[in-house]
Amino acid sequence: MKFDLVILGAGSGGYEAALYAHRRGMKVALVELSPQSVGGNCLNKGCIPSKHMRHGAYLLEKFQKMHGYGIVPGGFEIDIKGLKSGREEIIRSIREGFKKFAQQVGIPIFYGRGVLKDRRTVYVEGEDKKINADFILLATGSSTTKVGQLSPDHRRIYDTDQIWDIEAFPKRLLIVGGGAVGVEFAYIFRMYGSQVMLVELKDRLLPSDYIPEESSRYLARKLKKLGVDVRLRTSVENVQEKDGELKVMLSDGSQVDVDIILLGVGRKPNTEGIGLEDVGVKKDDRGFVLVNDYCQTSVENIYACGDITSPLMLAHKAMYEGRVAVSHMLGDRDMKRNDLLIPKIIYSAYEVASVGLTEDQAEEMGYSPKVGVVSFIPNPKAMDDGENEGFVRLVVDETTGDILGCHIVGPHAGELIHQVVHVMKAGLKIDFLSKSIYSHPSLSEAIGQSAMEVYFGPISWVKGGKT
Amino acid sequence: MKFDLVILGAGSGGYEAALYAHRRGMKVALVELSPQSVGGNCLNKGCIPSKHMRHGAYLLEKFQKMHGYGIVPGGFEIDIKGLKSGREEIIRSIREGFKKFAQQVGIPIFYGRGVLKDRRTVYVEGEDKKINADFILLATGSSTTKVGQLSPDHRRIYDTDQIWDIEAFPKRLLIVGGGAVGVEFAYIFRMYGSQVMLVELKDRLLPSDYIPEESSRYLARKLKKLGVDVRLRTSVENVQEKDGELKVMLSDGSQVDVDIILLGVGRKPNTEGIGLEDVGVKKDDRGFVLVNDYCQTSVENIYACGDITSPLMLAHKAMYEGRVAVSHMLGDRDMKRNDLLIPKIIYSAYEVASVGLTEDQAEEMGYSPKVGVVSFIPNPKAMDDGENEGFVRLVVDETTGDILGCHIVGPHAGELIHQVVHVMKAGLKIDFLSKSIYSHPSLSEAIGQSAMEVYFGPISWVKGGKT
DSSP states (O other): OEEEEEEEOOSHHHHHHHHHHHHTTOOEEEEESOGGGTTHHHHHHSHHHHHHHHHHHHHHHHHTTOGGGTEEEOOEEEOHHHHHHHHHHHHHHHHHHHHHHHHHHTOOEEESOEEEEETTEEEETTTTEEEEEEEEEEOOOEEEOOOTTOOOOSSSEEOTTTGGGOSSOOSEEEEEOOSHHHHHHHHHHHHTTOEEEEEOSSSSSSOOTTSOHHHHHHHHHHHHHTTOEEEOSOOEEEEEEETTEEEEEETTSOEEEESEEEEOOOEEEOOSSSSHHHHTOOBOTTSOBOOOTTSBOSSTTEEEOGGGTSSOOOHHHHHHHHHHHHHHHTTOOSOOOOTTTSOEEEESSSEEEEEEOOHHHHHHTTOOEEEEEEESTTOHHHHHTTOOOOEEEEEEETTTOBEEEEEEEETTHHHHHHHHHHHHHTTOBHHHHHHSOOOSSOSTHHHHHHHHHHHTOOOOHHHHHTO | OEEEEEEEOOSHHHHHHHHHHHHTTOOEEEEESOGGGTTHHHHHHSHHHHHHHHHHHHHHHHHTTOGGGTEEEOOEEEOHHHHHHHHHHHHHHHHHHHHHHHHHHTOOEEESOEEEEETTEEEETTTTEEEEEEEEEEOOOEEEOOOTTOOOOSSSEEETTTGGGOSSOOSEEEEEOOSHHHHHHHHHHHHTTOEEEEEOSSSSSSOOTTSOHHHHHHHHHHHHHTTOEEEOSOOEEEEEEETTEEEEEETTSOEEEESEEEEOOOEEEOOSSSSHHHHTOOBOTTSOBOOOTTSBOSSTTEEEOGGGTSSOOOHHHHHHHHHHHHHHHTTOOSOOOOTTTSOEEEESSSEEEEEEOOHHHHHHTTOOEEEEEEESTTOHHHHHTTOOOOEEEEEEETTTOBEEEEEEEETTHHHHHHHHHHHHHTTOBHHHHHHSOOOSSOSTHHHHHHHHHHHTOOOOHHHHTTO
């Protein structure tokens, strides 16, 4: 069998790339481990099911704030079976929709592990087939990996592959790792009624260079307010099971008893055992595939996208890189990979969204950053929705007016950030954003106000003093 | 007293213009009827209180769809007092915040009707004061006006100034007018338990040239599904009060009995009795002030913004025009009024957002429109949120690639549309939008997919047939 393009992995990156390549006229095939894993980690064990539960958590938080809308709820009960079937139905619907659509448009999916045999041949172990292609795209994603002493046992200690299987919300939960996964599950479990402790080794939640400390701290305060026991600069020293519970010794000397532990840390790129070495695809010492701006590997006709190209393991990074790779195969040179412009979005007690540089990063890189910050507290739409917490931070280079970054915490931050992504990607400057049009009332107004703050300067009381 | 700028009206347009002018160094004063009317119609009797109730309605609709999140609510009661006090608290907080902030930064507010005495003098009737200014901005807004036979009586027949005062949700409500106000209140009252009939004279809801029929029809179907009795091509012929209810005769020959009627139609610009004629400010025959692209009236130093410049009576149009006017006073020429780029956003059972041209308008204007439509039905984020209804329609000129318009119906359409507003305002073309970055899962992805649909063409099954 001969294709223009064969893609290893039908996760977010592979599937998006397949559809895009098909749309642009290429004859494409996908190779995926099994019919159950189509859609990859994001769909089956990651962002899709977690966003579903996170919306449930959001509704549960809403229950506490309904009186201002004249709604007096008569309490509620939690039915984890309903939650699981709602979740499974979404996953199933998307996955089967994927498969059906691929079949209808004529993109075959071969099931089994795909291994590179030579630079234009993929061997599919499961179906014992060889597929030839002019181009190969590696989109094999990542897997959970053990970090430290704790091993998931699917019984009391869960990783993010396993946590979906719990039969009841635990009374007491310890989450290890205050990154994107940890803060999301902390919010979910807390709202569904668990006592939650969240331990993070670093000195803040979301300890990523891309996310400003202000966002981390704002989120941490909210989680604490909701009753999450947030422990920073803390690690798990030792865990012992006794009398049906886990006795956890923490690095701060305290001991806590919990029912289950969720490990929210540690993923590794899936770049072993697929023949990369045999055909000359180079990797770095952490196992990531080396790619250029166009997602091209060290082998000209072999490309890579997503979790295997850098530690920024986001579904939409994979999807964007998938399109970058296909574009390049077709001779385009106008799309390039760009981890900086990939929005980083965390869904927890708030949505936390970042794109571009933080103020700290900008300073380190020699810019003269000027920052505009506008709170959602007085934002009329946010007030109407009972969600007036959070802020918009714009980081701008004072010399050039270039928008270097934007950091939003608060309602629908994950959607709002897109307007800044587009504006930054187009190279538009802060004067543009400050003079654009924002509807009223809207959350988006906070972006416009933040832009005005930077471009025209703040509304100062001193200025008023001259009258 | 002498100011750089005096503004008649401290509603959305006037207040925004005052802060913007102050930010840019002008000495500004506001004239407003009374301390209770600061913030204008939008804040006190319009979009802010209605969005608050609309969020309540959204929560009530959510109650019906919680089982998929494992939440089994134990019913609820409606407490209209809680609703009203929640609403009043938001209005009060914003209005008093406005006043306090104006005072702190040194923008005086004079209370009373402002009347132009000459081209540089405003007389404030209430305070019996004359104010001189180099520039005057008219931002006096609009008022409800009687349309047809029905007169609001604040007892059984209400207009949008009065509806806030009802003491209980009526059992049966008739709403006259299927425009933005009508469809918003139809959703609100329906969700709060009223039987609602919505009559509209034209052949569709939201009968505006700016809004495509597809949006109207999609919304109408949803309102009907929620139990709203939508009657198109229908008007009220006669109303009689009898036995404590209103007997309404409709133009379709049917008779309905209702408890109250809400008049959702008819506003007129507030351009009478403020001396416009005396100083030479010209109006059209409907009473709108004639302005150029920079919001300048026929008198060089007098500007106008908002509801008095055109029938597009939206708070953010007023706010944008306020900034356009002030910019022009300061010598800028890069901001211009533009009703087309002002997003039109309706909050009902869905959010309905439009910017730019519809397909019909584009055809009439001689463009070769190509349309990309993507549904929210299979959108993973929308599915996770249980809100996967609606669509994104992009209207693009096939010849040039110019984005002519965008029409979104569905979750958070009113925020999502901003990314297209910015892109259109910047003159970026469809290739840009199709190659930009969208997070996954997000609602914004539907915009990117719609752009790809237009730019690269749809993913056709026929194409796949060749493999």
